[in-house]
Amino acid sequence: MASTIRNTKDFFSGLLFTAIGSAALVLARDYEMGTLLRMGPGYYPSVLAGGLLLVGLICLVRSFRTDGTPIGRLAWKPMLLVVLPIACFGILIRDAGLVPAIVLLVMVSAYASERFSFKATVPLALGMCVFSWLIFIKGLGLPMQLLGPWFGF
CATH class of the missing domain: 1.10.287 (Helix Hairpins)
Structure with missing residues (x-):
């Protein structure tokens, strides 16, 4: 069988x-x-x-x-627009700093959505910067710079 x-x-x-x-x-x-x-x-x-x-x-x-629906076409553009900013975040965090790395991560990842809105994404990126600053720098005391050596800090 x-x-x-x-x-x-x-x-x-x-x-x-x-x-x-x-x-x-x-x-x-x-x-x-x-x-x-x-x-x-x-x-x-x-x-x-x-x-x-x-x-x-x-x-x-x-x-x-159980029955299910077949797998559709692989959505390359959204997948790359989510995965690549994560890799860039890891590269940028040390030299560019926390703020530019998070802003790039959030803006490019949000662009993967069909309902992307620049007007809605900017406050989200800034909110993530403040949240990350509070948690990682103030709360946990991690030695991260908000703006890194690329910006003269």
Whole structure:
């Protein structure tokens, strides 16, 4: 009796979750686990990876049991407009500073939406700058600059 995939979205999501969860479990095995009351450095990554692996397996089983819609065309433009600003944020944070990195991240990522509005995105970017400043610089005391060496600071 041959099994057929009835829900391709669940199938490929399940494969992705299972692969990432399995890889994380393999990477975390070198760390000490510890106990529930005295967790080691490998405890949380292993639990998180196990949960992701479980979700992946559930998605895989569902893909054979429930009907779903087929996968449509891959939306390259929105995907790139979300992924590339994240990479740019990591590159810019040190030399440009927190504010330019966040503004670029929010503005370009928001442009991926079909309902992009410059008028609505500017306050969001500025709000994220203030929020990040409060949390990371004031609250946690991380040594980040609002404006980096590229701006003469």
